[in-house]
Amino acid sequence: MTTVPGIGRFAFKTDCVAIADFFEDFDNDPLYSTPGCWTAFKRGPSVSEYSQVRSIDWEQVHSAPYTLQLFNDDSSTTDNDIMLVSPNLSTVGAGTHRVKF
Numbered sequence: 179m180t181t182v183p184g185i186g187r188f189a190f191k192t193d194c195v196a197i198a199d200f201f202e203d204f205d206n207d208p209l210y211s212t213p214g215c216w217t218a219f220k221r222g223p224s225v226s227e228y229s230q231v232r233s234i235d236w237e238q239v240h241s242a243p244y245t246l247q248l249f250n251d252d253s254s255t256t257d258n259d260i261m262l263v264s265p266n267l268s269t270v271g272a273g274t275h276r277v278k279f
Contacts, residue, residue: 185221186221186222187221188219188220188221194214194215194265194266195266196265196266196267196268197215197265197266197267197268198267198268198269199269199275200264200265200267202216202264203241203244204233204241204244204245204246205241205242205243205244207233207244208233209233209234209235209244210232210233210234211232211233212231212232212233212262213233213246215265215266216262216263216264216265217262217263218231218232218261218262218263219231219259219260219261219262219263220258220259220260221258221259222257222258222259223257223258224257224258225250225258225259225260226250226251226252228249228251228252229249229250229251229258229260230247230248230249230251231246231247231248231249231260231261231262232246232247233245233246233247234246234247246262248260248261248262264277
């Protein structure tokens, strides 16, 4: 965990190299985890300890068997951030890719 003044505590890793292309349906990652090279942020003055960013096996997922859940529990959406950040993309400036949910 790292503490940044004015932001708070969060975990991060820097061992992933930039990639040009990817497809992620969250089906090949361990259940209840954040995919490798993706970063989950939960920060703010009143973010709930029960907020989560994780893969789940919910029966109504659009891409079975898993989907990714960003759950804020009782965290205020105006004071807190709950985010999932993609891997570093080497082609982001090319304008040739899109994100589809």
